[in-house]
Amino acid sequence: MALLPQGQLGYRIDLENVDYLEAVGQPSMELLAKYRDSFPQFNIDANPADLVRIRNQQSLGSCQGHAAAMVMSICVFLATGRWIEFSPAAAYYLSQRRDNIRGDNGSTLSGGNWVLTQHGLCLESDWPYVNRYDPTQPPGIQFPYKLAASKPLRTIDEWVAWNEAGLPIQGGLAWNDYCNRELVNDWRPGGGGHSTTWWLRRSNGNRPNINSWGQNWNRDGIHEWTLDAIEKALRHQWTVFIGYAPDNLTMPNPEPIA
Amino acid sequence: MMRWIIMLLAIALASPTAWAEIKIDARAVRAIDGTTTPAIVGGRVLDYGTDEIKVTPAAVITIESPHKYHLVRARKLVTIAGQTFVSGESVPVTKLDTAYIVAGDGRLRITVIASDPGLEEAETEIVLGPTPQPDPGPGPGPTPTPTPTPNDIPNAYNVGQLSLSKSPPDATLARTMAQWYREAGMRLYGTPTLATIDQVLKDIANKFAAKQCRDQPTCQAWAAWKQSIDTAMIAEQRRRGRFSREDWYACLIEIATALEAVR
Numbered sequence: 447m448a449l450l451p452q453g454q455l456g457y458r459i460d461l462e463n464v465d466y467l468e469a470v471g472q473p474s475m476e477l478l479a480k481y482r483d484s485f486p487q488f489n490i491d492a493n494p495a496d497l498v499r500i501r502n503q504q505s506l507g508s509c510q511g512h513a514a515a516m517v518m519s520i521c522v523f524l525a526t527g528r529w530i531e532f533s534p535a536a537a538y539y540l541s542q543r544r545d546n547i548r549g550d551n552g553s554t555l556s557g558g559n560w561v562l563t564q565h566g567l568c569l570e571s572d573w574p575y576v577n578r579y580d581p582t583q584p585p586g587i588q589f590p591y592k593l594a595a596s597k598p599l600r601t602i603d604e605w606v607a608w609n610e611a612g613l614p615i616q617g618g619l620a621w622n623d624y625c626n627r628e629l630v631n632d633w634r635p636g637g638g639g640h641s642t643t644w645w646l647r648r649s650n651g652n653r654p655n656i657n658s659w660g661q662n663w664n665r666d667g668i669h670e671w672t673l674d675a676i677e678k679a680l681r682h683q684w685t686v687f688i689g690y691a692p693d694n695l696t697m698p699n700p701e702p703i704a
Numbered sequence: 705m706m707r708w709i710i711m712l713l714a715i716a717l718a719s720p721t722a723w724a725e726i727k728i729d730a731r732a733v734r735a736i737d738g739t740t741t742p743a744i745v746g747g748r749v750l751d752y753g754t755d756e757i758k759v760t761p762a763a764v765i766t767i768e769s770p771h772k773y774h775l776v777r778a779r780k781l782v783t784i785a786g787q788t789f790v791s792g793e794s795v796p797v798t799k800l801d802t803a804y805i806v807a808g809d810g811r812l813r814i815t816v817i818a819s820d821p822g823l824e825e826a827e828t829e830i831v832l833g834p835t836p837q838p839d840p841g842p843g844p845g846p847t848p849t850p851t852p853t854p855n856d857i858p859n860a861y862n863v864g865q866l867s868l869s870k871s872p873p874d875a876t877l878a879r880t881m882a883q884w885y886r887e888a889g890m891r892l893y894g895t896p897t898l899a900t901i902d903q904v905l906k907d908i909a910n911k912f913a914a915k916q917c918r919d920q921p922t923c924q925a926w927a928a929w930k931q932s933i934d935t936a937m938i939a940e941q942r943r944r945g946r947f948s949r950e951d952w953y954a955c956l957i958e959i960a961t962a963l964e965a966v967r
Contacts, residue, residue, distance in 0.1 A: 486889075486890070486893055486895075486953065487779075487893065488893045488894055489893060489894030489895045489896075490894070491894075492894030492895070492897060492898045493897065493898065494898070496897045496898040496899070497898040497899070497900065523900065523949075524949060525948055525949060526901075526946065526947065526948060526949055527892050527900060527901035527947070527948075527949040527952045528900055528901055528902060529900045529902070602773065603773065606773055606775060607775060610775045610817055646894075673773065699945050699946040700946060702937070702938040702941035702942055703901070703902065703905060703938070703941075704905065704933075704934035704935070704937040704938050
C-alpha cells in the first residue's frame, strides 16, 4: 500500500513537561465517572468526517495547536450540539508562550493543556490562522473557552475507556512512515514529533485519527490506527496521550437558534 | 480493607445473553456496604466494625469472551411518554479479578464492548431492587387506546403542550413531522450519522418548507404552529442560558411526542 504524504510536524517531544500534565490533570477514571453517559446512547461508530472540519497547518509547525483547537471543537459539540471553529493560531502561539519556545519551532502538549484548561481559547474568527509565522496576539480578544483534562493516559485500558466514552484524545508521538498510512497497524519510534486528535471508533474496531494536513490527505483528512499500534506507541516513553472532556466547560452562551 | 461483601444469597434474575462469542451473565445480589472485618458464621454475616452497614442492590457481571479488551458500562433505563430511553444517570461499575460489580437499582442495561481481535458488543438487562409487581394483565374485552391529554405531553422545555395545542387537526402530517424531530434528535448522537443542531434544524426547516398540505387553511395553520414553536424554543434557550446537547435532544423529542398525539 502506498504511503500517504507527510506534512509538517511540530510536536516538541524533547520539551514535553509530563510532570506538569500529571500534576494538573485529573485521574482519567474519576473524570469518566463524572462525565455523564449520553442520553440517548452516543453512537461511537459514527464517522467523525461527517462532523469535523479538517484544517491544514500548511508549512507551520503548528500541529499541536491544530490538535488542541480540534479537541475544543469536539468537546463543545459534545456539550452543546454546536460546531464552533476555534483558533489553532491562538492554541499554537499561546502554547509556545507557555513553553518559552520562539520561532516556528513547534510546541508541547503541556503547553496546549495550559491553553485549553487554564488560559482559555478563542474563536478562529478572533485570531485567524495564516500560513506565516506571526505570534502577535490581536488586541482586545477574549479567551473564555476552557475544558477539563485527564492525566496522561498510561495504559491501553485507560485509553480505550476514554475513547469508548465518546471523548477526544490529543496525542503526541514520534511520527514516521509507519504512521503515514491509510491504516496504521504497527508503530516504531523515530522521526519528528506530531500531534493529532483521536475520536470515535470504526465498526471494525480501529480508531480514527484526525490529522491537520488538509481534507485531501487520505481522502478526508482522517486515517485509522489499530489498537495494537496505539498500544505500541503508548508504551513508548516519548508518547503522550491526554483525554479531554467538556466537564465544567466554560463558554459564553451562544445566540439561541430555532 | 474490604468494604464490600457480595452475598450470593438471593438471586433474583440471571439473564445471560449471547451475541456471537460474548456471553454475559448478570446476577442480582445484595451488597453489604460498610463492613470492616466480616465473617460468615452459621448462615449469618457477623461484622466486628462500628460503621453503619447498608444492604444495597447490586449485580455481579461475568463475561466469557475470546477478546483481549473489555469495557463494561451500566446505564439506567427510564420510561418517558411510554418510550424507554437510556438515562443520563451513570451507574458505577467496579472491576474485580474475574467479574464486575454494578451497584444500583431499577432497570439497568449492561453493555459489554470487547475488542482485539475485531470488535463485538453485547448487551443484557437486569432489574435490581424491589421485585416489580406483575402486570395484572388486560381485563375482559379489547383494551382501548388511551387518548393522550395535554397533561400527558412532556413539557419540560415549554414546547410540548404548545406543540399540541397549536397544531391543526392534521394527524397525518403531524406524524410525518414528528419523525423529522425524532430523527433530528438522534443525529446529535450519531445515529445514523453525526450532525450539529444547526444542521438538523436547517433540515427540519427545509422539509417543512417542502411539505404538502391538504388545503391552504391547514398550511397557514402549520406555518403559525412553526412560528410559535420556534419562538418558544428561543425563549427557553434564553431562560436556561443555553441548551446542552441533551437539552436539544429532549426538546426535539418533546415536540415529536406532542405531534404524535395530534388527532
